Amino acid sequence: MRIIRSLQLLTATLLISLATAVSAQQPDAETPQYSEAQIEQFATAFMEVDTIRQEYTTSIGAAEDQQQAQALQQEAQTKMAEAVQGSGLEIQIYNSIAQQLQSDEALQQRVMEYIQ
Numbered sequence: 001m002r003i004i005r006s007l008q009l010l011t012a013t014l015l016i017s018l019a020t021a022v023s024a025q026q027p028d029a030e031t032p033q034y035s036e037a038q039i040e041q042f043a044t045a046f047m048e049v050d051t052i053r054q055e056y057t058t059s060i061g062a063a064e065d066q067q068q069a070q071a072l073q074q075e076a077q078t079k080m081a082e083a084v085q086g087s088g089l090e091i092q093i094y095n096s097i098a099q100q101l102q103s104d105e106a107l108q109q110r111v112m113e114y115i116q
Contacts, residue, residue, distance in 0.1 A: 039107075045083055046115070
């Protein structure tokens with residue numbers, strides 16, 4: 001259970017650390033607007049990141065020790081970043097969209113159109 005929580009924290013840390021870089025680059029007064037291509041890329045990356053998270057949650061949960069769990073966490077983080085970049089979306093944009101999704105219902109609906 002502790003290892004599963006670690007993976008969840010790893011995913012959140014990746015998003016937060018990259019979102020911090022994004023927020024430093026964007027003015028707070030303006031809500032960013034995303035193209036349909038970016039929304040589609042985000043949805044594609046999101047589904048891949050979620051699949052990776054699910055796969056590694058099991059692996060990390062079965063790790064023999066903390067060192068192996070940490071190695072698996074690092075591997076998962078690398079694969080998640082590669083999935084985002086492989087979608088054609090910059091990690092900073094991915095994180096910006098993910099952050100905005102928490103409070104923007106219209107954006108949530110746009111993303112869900114591609115996920116369903």
